[in-house]
Amino acid sequence: SQQGEEDPQALSIQEGENATMNCSYKTSINNLQWYRQNSGRGLVHLILIRSNEREKHSGRLRVTLDTSKKSSSLLITASRAADTASYFCATLSGTYKYIFGTGTRLKVLA
């Protein structure tokens, strides 16, 4: 079964608005990562937050991590049509294995 569950499953917003998506996980983690997948393409790494960090920024991306609630959120500010994609969280539990969430499909309307 999937460890990561993302919420919402789909999100549609206007260009310029902020988009927030959430990820919950079940077991202890070393870090949590967010990936983007454009339609028909492979995943691309966006940002990594370690288990001892609470918040991290990268450009228009802001990620938070609450290990007590086993949850993370990804905020994309001032969204653009090019941000239209699916977004996945992934947790690294142990040395090798990644567990991906089911993803949030984001559509940014121009």
Added chain:
Amino acid sequence: DAGITQSPRHKVTETGTPVTLRCHQTENHRYMYWYRQDPGHGLRLIHYSYGVKDTDKGEVSDGYSVSRSKTEDFLLTLESATSSQTSVYFCATRRGTDEETQYFGPGTRLLVL
């Protein structure tokens, strides 16, 4: 894409036939992974390799085998394809334990009739 190619990119096959998917990387990354992606399931780990000839099972390994005879190639074999193995298959690499980022290939769409 970190120099990752997958072949074939698309394949249609019949139930019961063997199928081999190839992942090739040019970055000399130590770890390699095979995932399948299905609607509603996200990506699920099939097998992974932590070095040449060193492989291990993921969460959905039944019906699949892998081989890694050299650093740059990681093969995924469906011994006898079934319709439930219709999916999009992604290969990913990771440089080593010093970096947690995964790099993904473009994917292979497999249809088993």
